[in-house]
Amino acid sequence: MTRDERRRALEQIANEVRACTACRLHEGRTLAVPGEGDPDTEVVFVGEGPGVNEDRVGRPFVGRAGGLLVRLLAHIGWQREDVFITNVVKCRPPGNRDPQPDEIAACSGYLRRQLHVLDPAVVVTLGRYSMGAFMPGARIGQVHGTTAPADPATGARNALAFAMYHPAAALRTAAIERESFEDVARVPGVLVRARERREGI
Secondary structure: OOOOHHHHHHHHHHHHHHHHOOOOOOOOOOOOOOOOEEOOOOEEEEEEEOHHHHHHHOOOOOHHHHHHHHHHHOOOOOOOOOOOHHHEOOOOOHOOOOOOOOHHHHHHHHHHHHHOOOOOOOEEEEHHHHHHOOOOOHHHHHHHHOOEEEHHHHOOOOOOOEEEHHHHHHHHHHHHHHHHHHHHHHHHHHHHHHHHHHHHH
């Protein structure tokens, strides 16, 4: 796929997300939040679901957690425009509650198609619900900062998944914030390994 073809394919998915009524979350949304970023990126960050700020503007990670994500990216010399950022569910759960399994299932096809179009080398999971889609059965306290091959069924055909805490958790707990900066510092090295893996080195 060319960059323009990827961009058009992602926009088609985004348009479907904005009109989606597949689960109860659409009933309370202001705006759906399909995701955004560089269609040529090698790295996709996948969070949990939109919060109140994201619901208002239709963009992912624009509140306080988004500010921390920008700082985490800056820690490794990256900007949010260098990556693609999305969520497991594309509409805000009421009161910022956890997404329910049926809501995650209803939305999973959109994430799978986004990953299929982007074909990333690395998927960085932010929080336990995102991690659960790529590292089923794992506990985030045990696996944050580690990698596992992404199941091709997720849409990431040949990628490494890298687990991190959600930035919102880091904002609540200083120790998790410190660990998040330590974890994100490993991402460039994970990308190098993922590239070698894709090239069969």
